[in-house]
Each structure stands twice: as structure tokens, then as C-alpha cells.
Amino acid sequence: DAGVTQSPTHLIKxxxxxxxxxxxxxxxxxxxxxxxxxxxxxxxxxxxxxxEEERQRGNFPDRFSGHQFPNYSSELxxxxxxxxxSALYLCASSWGMVDNEQFFGPGTRLTVL
Amino acid sequence: RKEVEQDPGPFNVPxxxxxxxxxxxxxxxxxxxxxxxxxxxxxxxxxxxxxxSGNEDGRFTAQLNRASQYISLLIRDSKLSDSxxxxxxxxxxxxxxxxxxxAGTRLFVKA
Numbered sequence: 001d002a003g004v005t006q007s008p009t010h011l012i013k014x015x016x017x018x019x020x021x022x023x024x025x026x027x028x029x030x031x032x033x034x035x036x037x038x039x040x041x042x043x044x045x046x047x048x049x050x051x052e053e054e055r056q057r058g059n060f061p062d063r064f065s066g067h068q069f070p071n072y073s074s075e076l077x078x079x080x081x082x083x084x085x086s087a088l089y090l091c092a093s094s095w096g097m098v099d100n101e102q103f104f105g106p107g108t109r110l111t112v113l
Numbered sequence: 114r115k116e117v118e119q120d121p122g123p124f125n126v127p128x129x130x131x132x133x134x135x136x137x138x139x140x141x142x143x144x145x146x147x148x149x150x151x152x153x154x155x156x157x158x159x160x161x162x163x164x165x166s167g168n169e170d171g172r173f174t175a176q177l178n179r180a181s182q183y184i185s186l187l188i189r190d191s192k193l194s195d196s197x198x199x200x201x202x203x204x205x206x207x208x209x210x211x212x213x214x215x216a217g218t219r220l221f222v223k224a
Contacts, residue, residue, distance in 0.1 A: 033212065035214075040216075041216050041217075042117075042200050042214035042215050042216045042217045043157065043200075043214045044214070045211060045212050045213065045214075048211075056207065056211050058211070090156060090157070099144065099145035099204045099206075099212075101147075101159045101162075102159070102212070104156035104157050104158070105156060106155070106156050107156055
């Protein structure tokens with residue numbers, strides 16, 4: 001049973017560029033949440049997708065957008081990258097839009113130069 | 114003020130010690146509470162959920178005090194393998210569950 005997978009594992013971009021990160025949820029899960037984790041900090045909630053719609057959003061600008069596909073996989077897009085966007089981006093999946101246990105993927109480490 | 118605040122770390126303890134972490138949350142509408150563990154350069158993993166009646170899982174005990182809005186985690190008989198960052202997590206339903214993580218408390222258990 002595959003857990004949550006994310007791609008790519010590492011990414012280097014320059015300021016102003018755009019990036020797309022991908023996530024496949026754990027088998028049987030239908031809800032995907034994205035988090036940003038800066039060094040030495042806890043994960044910060046970006047948004048949550050369920051039934052292909054954004055259901056909940058944290059305090060992130062519109063430069064951060066996402067999508068969920070019919071197979072429950074998800075993408076996180078970040079436009080006009082800033083140096084401060086450098087972080088570990090974590091995807092978590094769960095079942096149902098309730099407070100069930102979230103299973104995290106290994107993350108994508110984004111570096112913006 | 115952050116919505117979820119944890120004890121500043123790091124905690125350095127010898128093997129066999131008992132260590133306690135506290136976490137406070139500011140939003141009284143918070144409904145669910147968890148402790149996650151995160152090893153260095155790894156993803157967070159659920160350690161235990163926290164119930165109003167308190168709950169225990171082996172050497173780990175979690176407590177919730179809704180009146181004072183704090184959560185605690187007690188680790189007894191610390192092992193070297195307990196060395197990690199412990200994240201306090203709070204969620205509430207605002208038309209979808211919004212999950213807030215604390216900044217984490219680092220624990221180092223030494224032989």
C-alpha cells in the first residue's frame with residue numbers, strides 16, 4: 001500500500017519564476033492538504049482540497065493556488081516566486097473532510113535563488 | 114500572538130528521564146487536538162490524538178484542559194529513539210477543517 005508520494009523531491013528556482021509541485025494521496029484517501037514548513041518552524045497550512053474544490057485556506061497570498069484531480073491527486077502552484085518561498089512543502093492526505101489523522105508525504109524542498 | 118504556542122526547546126534529557134511538553138491554543142472554537150512527531154529531515158507522523166478525558170499509549174500520556182486551553186504530552190522512561198521534534202496540532206471546523214501546527218519542541222535524549 002503506497003503512502004503519500006510527492007514530486008519532485010528537490011527543486012531550485014529563481015525569483016519571479018513559477019513552480020508546480022505534485023502529490024498523490026495514500027490509497028483510499030480523498031482529501032489533500034498542503035503545508036509550507038520553513039526551517040525551524042512547524043508546518044503552516046496553505047489549503048485543503050476535497051472533491052476537486054478548495055475547501056479551506058490559510059493565510060497565503062493568491063500566488064499560491066492548487067488543483068485536485070478526479071483521482072484525488074493534487075498540485076500546488078506558486079507564481080512569482082520570492083526568496084521567502086524557500087521551504088519544505090508538505091502534502092498530507094486523509095479520508096473525508098473531517099479531522100482524521102493526516103498522513104504526510106516526504107515533501108518537496110524548494111529553494112528560490 | 115501565535116494561535117498555537119509550544120514550550121521553547123530544546124529539551125536535553127538523559128535516558129530514562131520523564132519529560133513533559135506543554136502547548137497552549139488561543140481559539141476556543143478548536144475542536145480536535147493531536148501530537149505529531151517529526152524526525153530530522155522527515156515528514157511529521159501522528160503520535161497520538163488528545164481526548165478530553167486524557168489518553169495514554171505506552172510511555173506517552175496526553176492531556177487536554179479546555180478551560181485553560183492547553184494540551185500536554187508526558188513521556189516516561191525516555192529512550193534515545195524518542196529524540197525528535199514534537200508538534201502540537203489543533204484543528205477546528207470552519208466549513209472545512211483548518212489545522213494549525215505549533216512550531217514544535219525539540220527533544221534530545223542522551224545516553
